[in-house]
Amino acid sequence: MVQDHPNLIQMKGITKSFYGTKANDNIDFDLKLGEIHALLGENGTGKTTLMNILTGVYFPESGKMYFKGKEISHKFPGEALKIGIGMVHQRFSLIGNLTVLENIILGLPSNKFHLNLSERKKLITEYAEKYNFSVDLDAIVDKLPIGVKQKVEILKMLVREVDVLIVDEPTTVLTKQETDNLIEILKKIASTGKGVIFISHKMKVVRRVADRITVLRKGKNVGTVLPEEVSSHELAKMMVGRIIESSIEKTSRDSQKKILQVENLHVHSDKGLLAVDSLSFEVFTGEILGIAGVSGNGQTELAEALTGNRKVRDGKIWFKDRVITDHSAMERIDDGISYIPADRVNVGVAGQRSIWENLGLKIYRKAEYRQGYLLNNKKIKNYAEQIIEKYDILQPGINFPALLLSGGNLQKLIIGREIEAESELYVCVYPTRGLDVGATDFVRNSIMDLRNSGKAVVLISGDLDEIFSLSDRIAVMFEGDFVSVFENGKYDIAQIGLMMSGHPEEKILKN
Numbered sequence: 001m002v003q004d005h006p007n008l009i010q011m012k013g014i015t016k017s018f019y020g021t022k023a024n025d026n027i028d029f030d031l032k033l034g035e036i037h038a039l040l041g042e043n044g045t046g047k048t049t050l051m052n053i054l055t056g057v058y059f060p061e062s063g064k065m066y067f068k069g070k071e072i073s074h075k076f077p078g079e080a081l082k083i084g085i086g087m088v089h090q091r092f093s094l095i096g097n098l099t100v101l102e103n104i105i106l107g108l109p110s111n112k113f114h115l116n117l118s119e120r121k122k123l124i125t126e127y128a129e130k131y132n133f134s135v136d137l138d139a140i141v142d143k144l145p146i147g148v149k150q151k152v153e154i155l156k157m158l159v160r161e162v163d164v165l166i167v168d169e170p171t172t173v174l175t176k177q178e179t180d181n182l183i184e185i186l187k188k189i190a191s192t193g194k195g196v197i198f199i200s201h202k203m204k205v206v207r208r209v210a211d212r213i214t215v216l217r218k219g220k221n222v223g224t225v226l227p228e229e230v231s232s233h234e235l236a237k238m239m240v241g242r243i244i245e246s247s248i249e250k251t252s253r254d255s256q257k258k259i260l261q262v263e264n265l266h267v268h269s270d271k272g273l274l275a276v277d278s279l280s281f282e283v284f285t286g287e288i289l290g291i292a293g294v295s296g297n298g299q300t301e302l303a304e305a306l307t308g309n310r311k312v313r314d315g316k317i318w319f320k321d322r323v324i325t326d327h328s329a330m331e332r333i334d335d336g337i338s339y340i341p342a343d344r345v346n347v348g349v350a351g352q353r354s355i356w357e358n359l360g361l362k363i364y365r366k367a368e369y370r371q372g373y374l375l376n377n378k379k380i381k382n383y384a385e386q387i388i389e390k391y392d393i394l395q396p397g398i399n400f401p402a403l404l405l406s407g408g409n410l411q412k413l414i415i416g417r418e419i420e421a422e423s424e425l426y427v428c429v430y431p432t433r434g435l436d437v438g439a440t441d442f443v444r445n446s447i448m449d450l451r452n453s454g455k456a457v458v459l460i461s462g463d464l465d466e467i468f469s470l471s472d473r474i475a476v477m478f479e480g481d482f483v484s485v486f487e488n489g490k491y492d493i494a495q496i497g498l499m500m501s502g503h504p505e506e507k508i509l510k511n
């Protein structure tokens with residue numbers, strides 16, 4: 001039993017406050033050798049903070065920490081990594097315009113690798129092979145899908161030979177296959193005499209990967225359990241203190257009007273390759289069109305093209321009977337299109353700007369929020385407060401920079417802002433990733449409310465449960481085009497899974 005193994009990490013009585021609120025309140029936590037220990041809890045409950053203390057990003061007000069039995073106290077963030085505690089952050093820290101290799105080498109102590117570039121490359125390749133990673137070391141990081149970036153972050157830690165690997169929300173953007181792959185990698189890492197701390201909101205994944213699960217609620221440790229001893233329901237109850245019953249109400253659709261028409265759309269990826277290839281489809285008012293697919297099949301590029309964030313190479317987009325193909329992102333907002341992007345940190349928010357400015361992004365140009373040429377800041381702040389209230393955004397104060405929000409609360413900020421923008425078409429990409437069970441339920445209901453009130457929604461998601469529970473019609477995207485578009489209910493998960501790997505609809509019908 002892993003529980004009987006010696007401790008790699010012990011944290012005792014850790015307390016840390018921000019502006020008078022305890023983000024961590026007298027927390028005990030330990031990690032055993034060879035163990036994968038999951039940390040669960042609602043958004044803003046102190047998971048990332050606790051790990052930031054373990055890695056020296058923050059200094060606790062009280063509490064003690066031990067690494068392999070010896071007391072540790074980091075003076076600066078680099079110290080933790082030096083002794084063998086490494087973290088892959090919720091918000092990646094890679095440098096986009098450098099290659100994978102350069103990112104991995106960057107900051108490595110020179111005495112570790114007295115090697116030239118090709119020798120280093122060889123060594124890193126050996127690490128990659130040992131843990132079954134397939135990553136192109138010469139690729140520019142910015143051009144990689146988010147799932148691959150994450151592998152690069154993990155590889156970066158492995159090359160540094162950490163004993164303790166912390167991964168914060170690693171599976172939120174991964175497909176099922178990528179998640180399976182990651183689980184294998186983490187198990188392998190743990191089995192080689194290391195320990196892994198795994199933070200995730202995905203209960204199924206947590207229960208598959210973890211040896212033990214510790215649940216935090218409002219900054220406190222509410223218990224450590226074995227996955228085989230608790231159901232997902234019980235875990236959710238530990239997290240929020242009550243039972244979550246999700247119910248999504250779908251009203252019947254009345255007369256629908258075509259609101260979006262896409263014809264023969266061609267869009268390039270960052271690499272200049274054809275990412276969306278001769279794609280045509282329509283979206284109607286009062287419907288959710290779910291787009292299922294393995295990530296990297298053009299979904300992100302499609303969302304960007306629909307919202308004016310990526311150039312259309314060929315083809316046409318009509319919105320409310322007007323051609324908007326060449327409209328900029330700003331013009332599309334005025335046209336009535338909202339966008340919840342996959343990359344919420346780089347695209348969704350201006351992190352250094354205040355929380356209220358970020359919440360006001362969609363409305364500040366409206367006459368009612370201006371006084372002549374000036375902004376009516378008071379009114380915008382009021383508006384921001386209302387969204388915070390409605391979407392239950394946990395935040396330290398609206399004048400603080402948005403980047404101080406926890407991962408899930410940042411996502412709630414974007415969702416609240418976009419939904420409240422009174423648009424007519426909502427392009428939502430992975431809208432619930434990184435959200436806890438309660439917030440996920442709330443967001444799914446909000447999306448359904450949009451549809452029930454006659455708005456149109458394009459929902460891009462890697463989560464087939466989400467696609468099934470919300471969509472009216474489902475499109476399966478493969479290599480830049482739709483394999484098929486059908487009414488929700490026509491095919492089951494297994495059949496859609498086949499289409500996602502490129503099987504044509506006719507073949508599936510015959511089976």
Ligand SMILES: Nc1ncnc2c1ncn2[C@@H]1O[C@H](COP(=O)(O)OP(=O)(O)OP(=O)(O)O)[C@@H](O)[C@H]1O
Pocket residue numbers: 018019023041042043044045046047048049050090394395396404405406407408409434
């Ligand atoms: N540097 C900071 N300054 C002010 N407040 C902070 C800072 N870092 C975290 N907080 C606050 O501490 C609380 C806990 O945040 P933390 O990031 O640890 O939550 P989390 O459990 O990781 O949530 P999520 O699941 O959303 O990522 C939040 O209310 C957050 O706003």
Ligand SMILES: [Mg+2]
Pocket residue numbers: 047048049090168406407408
């Ligand atoms: Mg977090």
